[in-house]
Amino acid sequence: MKIAVSTSGNDLNAPLDPRFGRAARFVIYETETGTFELADNSQNLNAAQGAGIQAAQNAASTGAAAVISGHFGPKAFRVLSASKIAVYPSTAATVREALDLYAAGKLTAAQDADVEGHWM
Amino acid sequence: MQIAIASGKGGTGKTTLSVALAQVWDGPVQLLDCDVEEPNASIFLSLKSQTEKRVFVPVPAVDSARCTGCGKCAAICQFNALAVAGKTVLVFTELCHSCGGCARICPEKAITEVPFSVGTIRQGQSGNIQFMEGRLDVGRAMAPPVIRAVKKAADPKLPVLIDCPPGTSCPMITAVKGSDFILLVTEPTPFGLHDLTLAVETVRLLNIPFGVIINRSDAGDNRVVEYCKRENIRLLLQIPESRKIAEACSRGESILSAAPELAPSLRNLLEEIR
Numbered sequence: 001m002k003i004a005v006s007t008s009g010n011d012l013n014a015p016l017d018p019r020f021g022r023a024a025r026f027v028i029y030e031t032e033t034g035t036f037e038l039a040d041n042s043q044n045l046n047a048a049q050g051a052g053i054q055a056a057q058n059a060a061s062t063g064a065a066a067v068i069s070g071h072f073g074p075k076a077f078r079v080l081s082a083s084k085i086a087v088y089p090s091t092a093a094t095v096r097e098a099l100d101l102y103a104a105g106k107l108t109a110a111q112d113a114d115v116e117g118h119w120m
Numbered sequence: 121m122q123i124a125i126a127s128g129k130g131g132t133g134k135t136t137l138s139v140a141l142a143q144v145w146d147g148p149v150q151l152l153d154c155d156v157e158e159p160n161a162s163i164f165l166s167l168k169s170q171t172e173k174r175v176f177v178p179v180p181a182v183d184s185a186r187c188t189g190c191g192k193c194a195a196i197c198q199f200n201a202l203a204v205a206g207k208t209v210l211v212f213t214e215l216c217h218s219c220g221g222c223a224r225i226c227p228e229k230a231i232t233e234v235p236f237s238v239g240t241i242r243q244g245q246s247g248n249i250q251f252m253e254g255r256l257d258v259g260r261a262m263a264p265p266v267i268r269a270v271k272k273a274a275d276p277k278l279p280v281l282i283d284c285p286p287g288t289s290c291p292m293i294t295a296v297k298g299s300d301f302i303l304l305v306t307e308p309t310p311f312g313l314h315d316l317t318l319a320v321e322t323v324r325l326l327n328i329p330f331g332v333i334i335n336r337s338d339a340g341d342n343r344v345v346e347y348c349k350r351e352n353i354r355l356l357l358q359i360p361e362s363r364k365i366a367e368a369c370s371r372g373e374s375i376l377s378a379a380p381e382l383a384p385s386l387r388n389l390l391e392e393i394r
Contacts, residue, residue, distance in 0.1 A: 050200020
């Protein structure tokens with residue numbers, strides 16, 4: 001399966017971006033092969049509104065079944081859950097660390113948004 | 121004749137001055153409180169025979185039986201108010217700017233526009249003043265539709281004074297639009313000058329004649345006067361700091377009750393810009 005992880009960098013050692021909607025891109029990690037691709041999300045960096053909504057659609061269009069980021073606002077969460085994508089908030093420092101925590105079963109799927117919109 | 125009272129910085133005396141200008145107006149005048157996020161001009165007026173009506177904006181409703189999830193509606197929406205999740209379209213009503221693009225582009229005619237309540241307009245009479253106020257509902261983010269509704273409710277054949285919201289963004293621009301003259305009320309402080317400068321740049325872009333009023337003119341320094349000179353801006357009136365006026369305002373009374381001597385200067389000012 002594919003997992004989307006928000007980041008400001010370009011590889012698995014890059015920092016996990018704690019912002020979901022306004023992350024520059026997603027690492028799309030394929031668990032079966034251990035390979036990854038990058039999905040651009042930069043159109044949302046300066047979006048006046050609805051960055052979380054757009055980011056959720058971007059993540060969905062990659063075919064990801066789960067997303068990992070620092071926090072998820074209510075609108076992003078609504079789109080992700082309607083798209084049947086599992087949502088995992090994480091405090092991991094890097095993309096790799098987040099993926100390792102996920103593989104070890106140490107991340108808990110969120111049942112609701114964990115921050116208000118525009119939390120940062 | 122439509123005169124807008126704006127400022128840039130909040131708390132400079134727009135409302136106080138708007139009410140006083142309406143009170144010295146020779147004949148019937150309409151006073152529009154367009155500061156719909158916190159309308160307060162009515163505090164200074166004893167209003168008779170008030171009426172109220174709701175303000176609605178059109179927002180999309182999706183007929184899921186007809187929707188194929190093609191995503192054209194979400195793609196055309198510049199405000200991310202629509203999202204496609206699988207075969208379902210989600211509507212984020214509070215982000216919608218009511219452009220109607222989604223309903224037009226939908227190939228299945230699955231989207232209709234339905235009314236969404238965003239605020240209230242209140243009207244009442246106080247002496248020569250026909251008063252109108254817009255009030256944005258708590259939790260709504262977009263003031264312009266309510267401001268437009270207040271302005272639309274006014275009689276275009278009668279003179280209009282508009283008490284504008286502070287700032288220089290969409291609400292302020294919606295409020296001043298169509299005015300024949302803008303009065304920019306400021307105070308002689310660094311903050312007052314900073315926001316006055318932004319307001320001047322904005323109204324110059326809108327190409328509307330304007331002038332400046334300095335309120336509490338002896339409470340700060342000379343920087344606003346110097347700025348107006350430098351920029352060739354008409355300095356129309358200076359109202360000195362006065363404890364009497366502050367006390368009257370705190371009791372919900374017009375400044376004219378505390379400083380009746382201001383009435384002739386306000387009448388002169390109106391003569392000058394009319």
